[in-house]
Each structure stands twice: as C-alpha cells, then as structure tokens.
Amino acid sequence: MKEIRDFRKIIENHNIPEILDREYIINLYKESKYYEAFAFTMMWGKINAERPQKGYKGDKTRTPFYCALNHGKINIENALIASKKELENSNIKGAYQLFNSDYKIPGIGSSYFTKILFFQGLANNMEVMPLIYDKWTKLIHVELLVEENEIDKLTQFYSKNQLSKLSTESANYTEMGLSIKIKRNSSNLDISIKDNFEEEAYADYVNRMNVLASNYGIKVNSLEEYLFGKELRSKKNRNKSNPRVVLLEAINKNLARLFDN
C-alpha cells in the first residue's frame, strides 16, 4: 500500500508530457531519479497494468505493474543502482543476471528489465550499449547467428525444437504474397534456461549488434530501431519494405534449411 502511494506521489508531482519520449526518460536517468526512471520506463514500454497473472482473474493487484511497484521504492532503486554499476564495468552479463536473481523485481521479465539497461546505456553513454531483448530482437539475434554461421551457439542459446517450429508453425502471411510463418505465442523464443545461458545469450546479442553497428559506422540503437521495423499489427505495414517482414522471411528460409523442414 505504501509502495503504491510512492508511485501516486510521483505521478502527482510530475508534469507528465503528452508524449512520453526517450529524451524525457533519459533525463530521469541522468538526474539519478531511479524510481521515477523505472516507473516511466515501464509506462513507455506499455507494461500491462490491467491484466492479472494466470489464476488471478479480476485481481488488479496481480498485474505486472502493480506487482513491480509493490516491490517498493527502495528495492527498485537498489536494483537500478546495482545494474548501473555493472554496466559501468562493461559487465553486460552481470547487469542482466541481477534482475533474474538478487534484484529480481516481480512482474518484470527480460523484455522489460532490458529496457532499463537500454536507457542506462544511453544516459551514461556507455562503451558497449545494452539493447532491449524481447521477442523481436531475439529473432534478430537468431538471424545474426545463422548468418554468421554460429550454429553451435544458436542451438546452445535457443531451443532446437522451438527454432525448428519457427519455419513451420501456424499463422502465415500468405495474403502478402509471402510465405512467412511464425508462431503467434510470444513464448516461441523463450531462451533455454538449461545451464543458465540466458545472460550469455543476451551479452552475445548486444556484442554482435555493437560490432555490426560499429562496422557500419552507425549508432547501435539506430541499427536496432531499423531492424526492429514497423509492427505487423496494421495490415498496411505488412509489406516487403518492413524490416520485420524481411527478417521473418530470412529466418524462415534459413531455419528451414538448417532444420530440414
């Protein structure tokens, strides 16, 4: 209860801009307003504040955002301070690992806590820029590993079974004249927890993207933004100039070849 009041207080005290843009959030990190930075990062990422976890139908106190805020201001601040410290030592793996162990924030999985790392990287102009690691950027990682012929790493990080399904499963976009097929469920690319390769996979992705961007002489977040592409929700975005579509096509083709579908 007290924890939620802390959140209410910052909402009341902030002149929240109509559009919550990156600059606004980066400044919160620069000013070391960790709790505010966290809350606005989550809102920027459109964290679910309405939908309770499985088994808690109708209970709004079991939504990811509520669970996270309920963890308390101090704990959240400590988590962000700890991850910043790891990043300052260029320890991407360590920063990632924190949020899965000692500084776990309930309701906040890798898709969301990597958003924190991303902003911390931007705010402090880190040497190696951390990136957001979610469903789509994991697909970018998969494709990079395939293209760079790192098949051992690919199957070490990601489940072989799930990879093979990427080119065969359910929904397809044949109406675009494409043969893209991809499973709709977001769990399709959950990283194998076996042997704790999760943070290693993340560090590998971040590193590859940083190297790639540096080779092209562009900023890594620009590269990510480009590769991430436009959402596919809207039909008008489903065309061959959308990088997501290109990505899916490439993955389909490459994984079908690799796994003999």
Added chain:
DNA sequence: TGTCAAAATCACATCTAGGT
C-alpha cells in the same frame, strides 16, 4: 455499392501448471 456499427481478431510479456 456505400456507410456505419457491431463483432471478431490481434499484439503484447509474464508466470506457472503440467508434460516429457
């Protein structure tokens, strides 16, 4: 055929029960 409203579908991530 055009219009508008109603109904259906989809995108998203986290967590956990249950299967192998």
Added chain:
DNA sequence: ACCTAGATGTGATTTTGACA
C-alpha cells in the same frame, strides 16, 4: 530437470453484416 502451452485484459485494427 528441462521445456512448453496457455491464461490473462485492453485498445487498435480489421472484418462482417445490416440496410438503404
């Protein structure tokens, strides 16, 4: 022990369909 499918709510978009 490892892995996977499914539940869960909302708002945006798309499809359906009623009617002139």
